[in-house]
Structures are given as C-alpha cells and as structure tokens.
Amino acid sequence: MSERELKVTELGHRGDGIAQTETGPVFVAGALPGETVRAEVVDGRAKKPVIETRSPDRIEPLCRHIKTCGGCSVQHLAEQPYLAWKRDLVVKALGDRGIETEVGDTIAATEGGRRRAVLTATRAGRTPLLGYHEKASHKLVDISECPVLDPAIVSALPGLKKLAAAVLPKKGELRLTVLATTAGLDVAIDKADKTYDRKIPALSQMVMELGFSRLSVNGEVILEVRPPLLDMAGVGIVAAPGGFTQATVAAEEALSKLVLDGAGKARNVADLFSGVGTFALRLARTANVHAVEGDAAALAAFDKALRKPQGLKKVTFERRDLSRRPLVRDELEPFDTVVFDPPRVGAQAQAEQLALSKVKTIIAVSCNPATLARDLRILIDGGYVLQSVTPVDQFHYSPHIEAVAVLTRE
Numbered sequence: 001m002s003e004r005e006l007k008v009t010e011l012g013h014r015g016d017g018i019a020q021t022e023t024g025p026v027f028v029a030g031a032l033p034g035e036t037v038r039a040e041v042v043d044g045r046a047k048k049p050v051i052e053t054r055s056p057d058r059i060e061p062l063c064r065h066i067k068t069c070g071g072c073s074v075q076h077l078a079e080q081p082y083l084a085w086k087r088d089l090v091v092k093a094l095g096d097r098g099i100e101t102e103v104g105d106t107i108a109a110t111e112g113g114r115r116r117a118v119l120t121a122t123r124a125g126r127t128p129l130l131g132y133h134e135k136a137s138h139k140l141v142d143i144s145e146c147p148v149l150d151p152a153i154v155s156a157l158p159g160l161k162k163l164a165a166a167v168l169p170k171k172g173e174l175r176l177t178v179l180a181t182t183a184g185l186d187v188a189i190d191k192a193d194k195t196y197d198r199k200i201p202a203l204s205q206m207v208m209e210l211g212f213s214r215l216s217v218n219g220e221v222i223l224e225v226r227p228p229l230l231d232m233a234g235v236g237i238v239a240a241p242g243g244f245t246q247a248t249v250a251a252e253e254a255l256s257k258l259v260l261d262g263a264g265k266a267r268n269v270a271d272l273f274s275g276v277g278t279f280a281l282r283l284a285r286t287a288n289v290h291a292v293e294g295d296a297a298a299l300a301a302f303d304k305a306l307r308k309p310q311g312l313k314k315v316t317f318e319r320r321d322l323s324r325r326p327l328v329r330d331e332l333e334p335f336d337t338v339v340f341d342p343p344r345v346g347a348q349a350q351a352e353q354l355a356l357s358k359v360k361t362i363i364a365v366s367c368n369p370a371t372l373a374r375d376l377r378i379l380i381d382g383g384y385v386l387q388s389v390t391p392v393d394q395f396h397y398s399p400h401i402e403a404v405a406v407l408t409r410e
C-alpha cells in the first residue's frame with residue numbers, strides 16, 4: 001500500500017484527527033484540523049502519519065509519556081481550541097438527537113489536577129509497573145510523571161508502586177484508586193493477591209511511613225491513620241474506600257454552582273444518583289432534599305456526615321437501583337426540582353418517569369454527552385423546555401466532558 005496525502009478537517013470524539021476521503025473518513029491519531037499529513041491508510045486509519053503542514057493551534061505536549069500512555073489524547077492542542085472541541089462534543093451529541101440549542105462555553109475545571117486517580121499495577125518479569133494502559137492495548141505504561149494528577153499523587157507514585165508490589169498477584173493486574181485528601185492519600189487496592197492478609201503488618205508500616213491517611217485492600221480497611229476527610233462546602237465527608245467523587249475540586253465547585261443556580265429558590269429537591277451527597281449537601285442549605293443512590297457505602301458516608309449538626313434543612317435518603325426502579329410519577333409529586341447525575345449509561349428509565357411528571361425544574365448532570373442527549377430528548381418530548389447546557393471540563397486532555405442541562409416545565 002502506498003502513502004497518500006490526507007487533509008485533516010476535524011477532531012473526532014476520541015481526539016483523533018479525521019480526514020474525509022473518497023473512500024470514507026480516515027482517522028489520524030495525533031493530527032489536528034487544518035493539518036496535512038502523509039501516511040499509509042489501513043482499515044480507515046493512518047499508519048505512522050508524518051505531518052507536512054502544522055496547525056497554528058499545535059503545542060508541545062507536556063508529558064514525557066504522551067507517545068504511549070492512553071490517559072491523554074489531546075495534549076498537543078492549544079487551550080482555546082481544545083475547550084471549543086469539548087463544547088463541540090456536546091453540541092454534536094445533542095444535534096444527533098435533533099436538539100438544536102445554545103450550548104455555553106466550556107468551563108475549564110482542571111486547576112489543581114485530579115484528586116482521584118485510578119491506576120493499574122502489574123509486573124514485567126519481576127519488575128512492578130504502575131500507571132495507565134497504552135492506547136488501545138493491555139500493555140501498561142509505567143508512569144513517573146503525570147500533568148493531569150494532583151501533585152500530591154504524582155509525588156507519591158514511587159510509594160504507591162511499593163505498596164502495590166507488596167500485594168500484586170502472580171499473574172494479572174491490580175487496581176489502585178487514590179484520593180488526595182487534606183489528611184493525606186486514601187488508597188484502595190482491588191484485585192490484590194488473596195494472601196494479602198499475611199502482609200498486613202508490613203502494609204501498615206508502609207502506610208505510616210508514606211504518610212497516607214487510609215489503606216483498603218479488596219474492600220477491607222486495613223489501616224486508617226486519619227479519616228480521609230473531604231470538605232463538601234463546609235460539610236466534612238469521609239468518602240467510601242475507592243468510592244466516587246468528582247475528579248477535581250474545581251469541577252465539583254463548578255458543577256455544584258450550576259446545579260444550585262438551576263435549582264434557584266427550590267423548596268423540595270430530589271437528588272438522584274446522589275453519591276456521597278456532593279449536590280445534596282449544598283442544596284440542603286436552602287431546600288429540603290431527598291437523596292437517592294444505589295451504592296450502600298456512598299450512602300453510609302452521607303449518613304455519617306449528616307449526623308453532625310450542619311445547619312441543613314430536612315434531608316432524607318434511600319438506597320435504590322434507579323435503572324430498575326426509577327422514582328415514578330406519583331413519587332415525584334412532592335418535588336419542585338429534581339437533579340440527576342447518573343453514570344455513563346445515563347438515566348433512561350428515570351427520564352421516562354420524569355417526562356410524565358409535574359416537576360417544575362430538572363437539572364441533568366452528565367459525564368456522557370450521548371446518553372445526556374438521549375435523556376434530554378425524552379424530557380423535551382415530554383414537554384420540558386431546555387433552558388441551558390453548560391459543558392465542564394475536569395478530565396484535562398482526555399475526550400471526556402461533563403455537562404449540566406437545566407430544563408423547566410412551563
């Protein structure tokens with residue numbers, strides 16, 4: 001197969017450049033719109049593309065692992081076009097569902113780096129590796145730096161690797177979820193070697209020496225030196241080991257502000273897929289809140305935080321699988337406002353019930369523009385009017401984008 005010239009005209013939803021050709025689109029990894037590259041094309045992908053004309057938007061990537069690590073896909077794009085691309089991902093997903101609306105500018109919420117990282121550890125021979133997978137591969141990139149993580153996690157990488165190495169199974173990988181808190185790193189290891197319990201004294205010693213706040217292995221808390229406390233706008237929460245939190249503090253604040261602005265003077269709010277109460281705790285300063293969540297550990301953390309006097313309105317909660325058992329129309333009756341923030345699969349069953357309800361304001365928070373668009377379509381078809389859509393970028397240089405949409409029933 002011979003090389004050919006390709007003119008890249010757009011950036012795809014995974015961050016690859018796309019060149020339109022007479023035989024269909026060709027994906028060009030690492031290329032930017034406006035660039036011309038020369039490459040062989042195999043199965044719709046450019047092989048080892050050589051850039052002939054550079055885009056003025058091209059910048060030098062920050063990280064030495066950029067060529068192999070699958071964590072980032074667009075470190076080579078300047079900030080403004082990068083944020084515009086993220087906005088476009090939301091615009092296109094909505095367009096695919098026939099939703100034409102004004103989408104706000106992307107709020108950059110990456111400052112301070114990601115406080116929550118999910119790393120993988122494995123062995124190459126006898127050498128332990130800790131990092132992220134290569135792009136589209138099972139191979140692991142052993143990282144020594146990472147510009148998107150909270151510096152507290154980056155500087156702890158050697159210690160985290162030592163900890164992982166102590167409980168690595170003979171074959172396969174383990175997963176390390178690390179959360180940076182003011183009390184030190186909270187580390188949760190999953191898929192550790194089953195004999196880890198024999199190493200508890202050594203693991204505990206390491207945790208003390210490394211200054212971590214807590215270590216959990218395969219779901220068991222091994223040692224809590226200090227409670228790994230998170231400050232949710234004045235309310236102290238000890239997150240469940242390995243549990244969900246928004247990846248950056250900046251995004252937690254940006255998303256919360258959008259939710260609170262959307263809720264306005266709401267009096268009775270249902271916060272669905274509420275996690276540890278990121279939005280519920282803030283909303284409860286001025287409104288009664290009913291939080292609904294499927295994960296028992298997240299609800300236990302929320303419950304514990306509520307036991308201290310916080311100056312909040314009435315807060316109730318329930319554990320419920322909202323995919324199988326969404327709040328139905330009658331159950332939605334007491335609420336003037338509903339917030340929902342589901343995982344990537346979205347909240348189709350819940351959106352279908354909301355579409356039948358009389359709830360005045362709905363605030364949809366999402367980490368997946370495609371399922372957000374599907375759920376918004378259901379709500380719009382049910383008579384809701386889209387008031388605003390705002391993208392929020394917390395996963396710097398990745399193709400991920402959050403968005404908050406506010407809808408009202410006239």
Ligand SMILES: C[S@@+](CC[C@H](N)C(=O)[O-])C[C@H]1O[C@@H](n2cnc3c(N)ncnc32)[C@H](O)[C@@H]1O
Pocket residue numbers: 244245246273274275276277278279292293294295298320321322323324341342343367
């Ligand atoms: C994107 S997180 C949002 C959490 C919270 N709103 C926050 O900002 O911290 C999604 C949450 O939905 C929960 N979840 C996932 N599937 C669920 C289901 N079927 N029913 C109820 N909750 C679910 C997860 O446990 C997680 O806490």
